[in-house]
Amino acid sequence: MYIHQVAAYLPAQVITNEHFTRLNGLSHEWIIERTGIRERRKAAPGENTNTMAVEATERVLAQAPLFPTAAVDLIVGATYTPHDTIYTVAHAVQRAIGVTDIPVVSISSACSSLLNAIEIVEGYFAMGKATRALVVVSEHNTAYNNENDTVAGHLWGDGASALLISKERLAPTDLRMLDLITAGAGGIGKADVAVTLKPVEKGIVMPHGKDVFIHACQYMASVTRKVLERNHLSVADVSWLIPHQANLRITRNVLQSLEMPEERAVSNIDRLGNTGCAGAAIALAEQLDQIQTGERVVITVFGGGYSYGAMLLER
Amino acid sequence: MYIHQVAAYLPAQVITNEHFTRLNGLSHEWIIERTGIRERRKAAPGENTNTMAVEATERVLAQAPLFPTAAVDLIVGATYTPHDTIYTVAHAVQRAIGVTDIPVVSISSACSSLLNAIEIVEGYFAMGKATRALVVVSEHNTAYNNENDTVAGHLWGDGASALLISKERLAPTDLRMLDLITAGAGGIGKADVAVTLKPVEKGIVMPHGKDVFIHACQYMASVTRKVLERNHLSVADVSWLIPHQANLRITRNVLQSLEMPEERAVSNIDRLGNTGCAGAAIALAEQLDQIQTGERVVITVFGGGYSYGAMLLER
Structure with a gap:
């Protein structure tokens, strides 16, 4: 199997370490020394795991003329910061791209879900139940984060990525x-x-x-x-x-x-x-x-x- | 592939329709007529999606001498009512049964997740990456339900089930x-x-x-x-x-x-x-x-x- 294309979506708002200095007294230098983090992104009001996943999906499909939307025959979403556990990230992506009657599921194995999602795709390819998969990973950490938590509140950022994966090679660069x-x-x-x-x-x-x-x-x-x-x-x-x-x-x-x-x-x-x-x-x-x-x-x-x-x- | 054994866990507390009559004025007859529901179970304090999944798992394994715990080489959990989206239902089950270094993932496709979980198992079997899977489905609806919701508050119950699935037939009753x-x-x-x-x-x-x-x-x-x-x-x-x-x-x-x-x-x-x-x-x-x-x-x-x-x- 082949990863044909990958795209990311990052929300616009940048939260610098100074925000946590003001909030919790944690210095930029202290955060840098312990984590390497200088800044992180924060989803805007109205943005969430599902909307960020859709943005990443639209970007990756726009970059992949050899992987038409209608060819997508499997969607695997992943998040541990769900917007909705029923209308899941994968279902929101399905609705956005308008493909019907294909397997669609969302997963969580926390921060390691990207590889679990790709392994699930590998399984669908092995069964012959899919040949062109869309994997979407999306996290809205700031929705669940307590900024005042001096232990871990400064660690988390928001963002999403979408990958197009095919059973057969589509391009030499795959x-x-x-x-x-x-x-x-x-x-x-x-x-x-x-x-x-x-x-x-x-x-x-x-x-x-x-x-x-x-x-x-x-x-x-x-x-x-x-x-x-x-x-x-x-x-x-x-x-x-x-x-x-x-x-x-x-x-x-x-x-x-x-x-x-x-x-x-x-x-x-x-x-x-x-x-x-x-x-x-x-x-x-x-x-x-x-x-x-x-x-x-x-x-x-x-x-x-x-x-x-x-x-x-x-x- | 074969379903070898299935077990369920239901919390002890029974909530009858009279509870919702007292709470919201919905009569037993009205609930019965519209839903067929007479009563439902409610998890006790301290119980949650993960604990119920572990209970169901222990029961199914106790009923399956031909499917030893140590042979489990894949765990797929499912829920839309997570206790923890990081230490997920599948991870809690893995910890409880003490198997290591096998694929473990939790999923949600809402009320249809049972079949998504089994299809993921089918994929692992097709890849040759597993031969004996444990599927655990668990819902703690009452953790997320608003009992005062007169539209849907009376619908939901708690419970879990675990299935042992093998690539090859283990018993004539499979x-x-x-x-x-x-x-x-x-x-x-x-x-x-x-x-x-x-x-x-x-x-x-x-x-x-x-x-x-x-x-x-x-x-x-x-x-x-x-x-x-x-x-x-x-x-x-x-x-x-x-x-x-x-x-x-x-x-x-x-x-x-x-x-x-x-x-x-x-x-x-x-x-x-x-x-x-x-x-x-x-x-x-x-x-x-x-x-x-x-x-x-x-x-x-x-x-x-x-x-x-x-x-x-x-x-």
Whole structure:
């Protein structure tokens, strides 16, 4: 299978670290040192997970004349910050693009959902039940975030991304998916309490950030090694690493474990904060034109709850 | 693929129609006439989507000596009433049963999620990435319901079900899955506004129940016909119809369209109300021992948002 095109949508409003200095007394330098985040985006009133997903979808389809809207035969949406759990992000996208009678589902495996969504697509392709899929990842973190939370309130940003995935190659520039691993790690460490979003109680909270940090570093490095090993490749064979965009210190820790130079990691944390399951897809959209023919990319993710994964691509 | 075992968990507290008579002045007779609901279950304080899913999982595994816990290699959870969108229902189940490093994901396609979850399993089986799956559907409607809502407050109940699904037959009593269709219908009618659960605004609301009713009747009948036609079967070849348990009037309307006698429909609406995506699975669990060798079952669902599906089983 092939990733044909990727696009991102970012809301216009920029929230700088100074906002949290005024609110909570956290200095720009303190936030930068601990997270690498300089600013993040915030959805406008009226925007939400569904509207951002539709924006990203319209952009990706506009960039893909070889992938006509009417050919879309599967939609997988992903979010842990739902606008509506019934009229889900995938259903809103279906309504916007006007395709009917195709499988449509939304998922959550927290920040790792991008790879779960793509693996579900892989399954539909394997069954012969689809050949042209639209994957949409969208997070409206600020809808659930408590800005006054001095522990994690400054981490989160909003954004969405849409990917067009086809069973057969459509263009020479398509990224071929060589391998994909996903797994839950719900039994590990403080997975049940470390980072949670309980909609009835409201709010994303991260009372055990250190537990998340340790496992994110460990799992993203180990699953990257695993996906490379089983394809008889080494870290030196990978041109670009796109980790989950949670925290620049996590990215640096993963790079160090893998003995990979920092310039090979794709990062948007400084500009966007943690955009949840959309983060790595937005990074792929932003990096897409820089990936040269023959270059390999690993996208590796870690989600609260916990779960992890790695996908190996080749242009 | 085969459904090996199914179990249900229902919270102990029973809420009768008299509760809504006291609260909102709705008479028992009025509720019965319009919905067929006599009573529904309500999760206790401390219970939620995740705990009910774990209860159902423990029951189904206890009933299945041929399907050891350690053999589970995929968990798909489903709910539109999440306790936690990060530590999701599937992750809580993974933690409870102690299996590691297997794909784990939670989904929502509203009340039709049972069939989406099983289709995702079908995909993992087709890829060769799993052979023994646990599907868990769980709804905590009362966590999001406004009991004072005279339009829909009396409809909802809580409950969960767990299904063990294997690629190969494990026992002569296993239900063979002959065919499965799922589809979104997000572009149809008032799919975007008819029934919604927006966690930030809280509450399940159904401002356009008539639109839901019309489409549920139409789609469940038509997709049942479709799944039968493409397997060269007729309604007479089906022993049991298990529709989404939303409203007895919808079930009767679907039966009438299909020219199927009422005694062939499996129904728990009177005792449980609308238990969302868990309803049809709970009904399957309750009916399981009554299905004779050679008999066929159709499970058909319709979800807000909208989406629909049908699955054809044979014992």
